[in-house]
Amino acid sequence: xxxxxxxxxxxxxxxxxxxxxxxxxxxxxxxxxxxxxxxxxxxxxxxxxxxxxxxxxxxxxxxxxxxxxxxxxxxxxxxxxxxxxxxxxxxxxxxxxxxxxxxxxxxxxxxxxxxxxxxxxxxxxxxxxxxxxxxxxxxxxxxxxxxxxxxxxxxxxxxxxxxxxxxxxxxxxxxxxxxxxxxxxxxxxxxxxxxxxxxxxxxxxxxxxxxxxxxxxxxxxxxxxxxxxxxxxxxxxxxxxxxxxxxxxxxxxxxxxxxxxxxxxxxxxxxxxxxxxxxxxxxxxxxxxxxxxxxxxxxxxxxxxxxxxxxxxxxxxxxxxxxxxxxxxxxxxxxxxxxxxxxxxxxxxxxxxxxxxxxxxxxxxxxxxxxxxxxxxxxxxxxxxxxxxxxxxxxxxxxxxxxxxxxxxxxxxxxxxxxxxxxxxxxxxxxxxxxxxxxxxxxxxxxxxxxxxxxxxxxxxxxxxxxxxxxxxxxxxxxxxxxxxxxxxxxxxxxxxxxxxxxxxxxxxxxxxxxxxxxxxxxxxxxxxxxxxxxxxxxxxxxxxxxxxxxxxxxxxx
Amino acid sequence: xxxxxxxxxxxxxxxxxxxxxxxxxxxxxxxxxxxxxxxxxxxxxxxxxxxxxxxxxxxxxxxxxxxxxxxxxxxxxxxxxxxxxxxxxxxx
Numbered sequence: 001x002x003x004x005x006x007x008x009x010x011x012x013x014x015x016x017x018x019x020x021x022x023x024x025x026x027x028x029x030x031x032x033x034x035x036x037x038x039x040x041x042x043x044x045x046x047x048x049x050x051x052x053x054x055x056x057x058x059x060x061x062x063x064x065x066x067x068x069x070x071x072x073x074x075x076x077x078x079x080x081x082x083x084x085x086x087x088x089x090x091x092x093x094x095x096x097x098x099x100x101x102x103x104x105x106x107x108x109x110x111x112x113x114x115x116x117x118x119x120x121x122x123x124x125x126x127x128x129x130x131x132x133x134x135x136x137x138x139x140x141x142x143x144x145x146x147x148x149x150x151x152x153x154x155x156x157x158x159x160x161x162x163x164x165x166x167x168x169x170x171x172x173x174x175x176x177x178x179x180x181x182x183x184x185x186x187x188x189x190x191x192x193x194x195x196x197x198x199x200x201x202x203x204x205x206x207x208x209x210x211x212x213x214x215x216x217x218x219x220x221x222x223x224x225x226x227x228x229x230x231x232x233x234x235x236x237x238x239x240x241x242x243x244x245x246x247x248x249x250x251x252x253x254x255x256x257x258x259x260x261x262x263x264x265x266x267x268x269x270x271x272x273x274x275x276x277x278x279x280x281x282x283x284x285x286x287x288x289x290x291x292x293x294x295x296x297x298x299x300x301x302x303x304x305x306x307x308x309x310x311x312x313x314x315x316x317x318x319x320x321x322x323x324x325x326x327x328x329x330x331x332x333x334x335x336x337x338x339x340x341x342x343x344x345x346x347x348x349x350x351x352x353x354x355x356x357x358x359x360x361x362x363x364x365x366x367x368x369x370x371x372x373x374x375x376x377x378x379x380x381x382x383x384x385x386x387x388x389x390x391x392x393x394x395x396x397x398x399x400x401x402x403x404x405x406x407x408x409x410x411x412x413x414x415x416x417x418x419x420x421x422x423x424x425x426x427x428x429x430x431x432x433x434x435x436x437x438x439x440x441x442x443x444x445x446x447x448x449x450x451x452x453x454x455x456x457x458x459x460x461x462x463x464x465x466x467x468x469x470x471x472x473x474x475x476x477x478x479x480x481x482x483x484x485x486x487x488x489x490x491x492x493x494x495x496x497x498x499x500x501x502x503x504x505x506x507x508x509x510x511x512x513x514x515x516x517x518x519x520x521x522x523x524x525x526x527x528x529x530x531x532x533x534x535x536x537x538x539x540x541x542x543x544x545x546x547x548x549x550x551x552x553x554x555x556x557x558x
Numbered sequence: 559x560x561x562x563x564x565x566x567x568x569x570x571x572x573x574x575x576x577x578x579x580x581x582x583x584x585x586x587x588x589x590x591x592x593x594x595x596x597x598x599x600x601x602x603x604x605x606x607x608x609x610x611x612x613x614x615x616x617x618x619x620x621x622x623x624x625x626x627x628x629x630x631x632x633x634x635x636x637x638x639x640x641x642x643x644x645x646x647x648x649x650x
Contacts, residue, residue: 122574122578122581126627127626127627130574147627303618303622
């Protein structure tokens with residue numbers, strides 16, 4: 001039977017099990033849209049901006065761990081996707097962006113809506129393709145999926161000129177869907193050496209990151225920590241890997257860690273880094289990070305080993321396989337002296353949550369939402385103070401419960417990622433913590449939320465400022481607030497109402513807890529407006545470039 | 559004189575490969591002193607030789623190059639490679 005390139009793409013996506021594609025049509029990808037319109041298996045989500053489509057795909061991929069696909073046309077369609085793709089690269093999220101391109105005969109002529117999508121996406125993808133014939137699609141599409149999920153996951157761009165979409169090809173047999181490739185063999189000597197170092201350590205700490213989530217090995221990570229009684233700190237990407245209330249959980253490390261967490265890291269004699277990349281927000285000044293510790297680094301990506309900090313021993317491979325191999329070699333040990341020392345640090349320097357009991361405060365609203373939404377809720381954030389507060393205070397229980405832009409720190413991530421999460425898990429409540437700065441960067445997707453009636457509750461803490469910028473100006477720029485306060489206010493509840501979203505406003509109630517309960521219990525999208533002061537910094541804070549032990553604020557007064 | 563080395567990459571031969579390989583170095587501000595590229599046999603694969611100054615980051619660059627989907631092999635020649643000896647004759 002004969003198929004057009006566009007029909008082949010859709011057929012191959014169906015065979016990959018794709019159920020939802022977000023995107024926007026335009027001149028150069030209309031053949032793909034025409035073919036998509038004939039698909040019963042795939043639902044299309046028309047977004048209001050291609051960046052929104054990219055983050056919806058990310059939301060789906062982050063919740064399921066499976067690659068998610070989005071569409072954009074050539075030129076501005078493609079350039080609008082770039083931030084969402086770069087974001088996926090830094091957080092290792094498997095998304096596949098399929099763009100239309102001008103016909104090959106017009107490439108390089110500055111044709112209408114022509115841009116070098118291939119060239120633009122080289123540095124922000126795991127791999128990218130410019131498809132040059134209809135035959136190539138049979139290889140490229142399965143390969144895109146294989147690449148996106150094999151090894152360390154990441155984004156793939158497939159740029160398809162319009163003539164390739166329209167070219168016809170006789171097909172008798174479809175290629176196998178792209179699957180995760182087998183990882184490299186583990187080297188047992190590496191694992192034995194790591195085990196010996198762990199068993200010999202008196203004051204070890206596990207440093208768990210997004211790699212644990214990616215490899216589905218949270219259970220193995222917890223088992224290893226419990227067997228050796230090893231306190232465990234989590235990166236921003238690793239929150240949820242160890243349940244928040246577990247006695248060995250030290251919480252997040254780094255710039256906005258609890259004081260005791262960074263202090264414990266200062267004292268540890270072995271840091272066992274698993275599925276992490278020593279990001280500067282986590283390590284602070286690298287030479288002074290864990291100054292007394294040997295380092296075991298375990299990661300699937302060999303280029304991460306010794307990139308930032310030279311490790312004493314390293315193990316390359318899928319951290320799930322490695323942790324499983326490591327577990328029987330880790331000796332049962334109660335490490336009572338070390339645990340009691342960590343406990344003393346924790347008692348003397350706890351994480352302080354100001355306003356925890358008042359749901360109308362920046363931290364209090366997070367805790368109240370957590371209580372009302374329950375353990376099964378998915379939590380997305382934007383970027384800024386609200387994000388750090390959520391990372392510090394939200395009681396995460398499971399991996400893939402927490403969606404945040406870690407590496408790129410993209411304001412505008414939250415709302416579309418939450419919408420994507422709602423598509424991937426329609427039966428769960430999705431919370432989106434955002435701020436007045438961030439939500440403006442993809443606010444148009446309120447229309448998408450309304451149209452699809454997704455169960456997304458937007459908690460908008462509004463300080464009419466770019467809070468984290470303002471906080472840096474407060475602490476490090478002599479309180480010279482510039483370009484961080486908005487001079488006038490916008491009315492977010494009216495904006496949301498204009499988009500057809502139900503709104504709740506804390507400034508119009510005496511009982512914010514009851515209002516919150518009502519908002520979260522009602523089905524469908526809602527925006528909850530929480531006015532807050534701009535003068536409430538996120539503490540503790542390590543100054544950028546300083547060592548983690550040089551924390552500002554968050555001291556206990558007891 | 560700065561110590562130099564040659565990386566010999568075996569790559570899939572298509573128009574984007576050079577851009578992937580060169581981008582890896584340029585975006586890390588790692589200077590490529592010399593470059594040569596030729597298709598092998600039928601032209602399905604190519605060889606790229608890169609003449610590089612030995613810097614502390616070189617090991618990282620080798621690992622990054624090895625990660626590229628289109629790169630199927632990386633060899634390091636610390637003693638240099640005759641392809642550049644011959645090319646040097648053209649710039650005398």
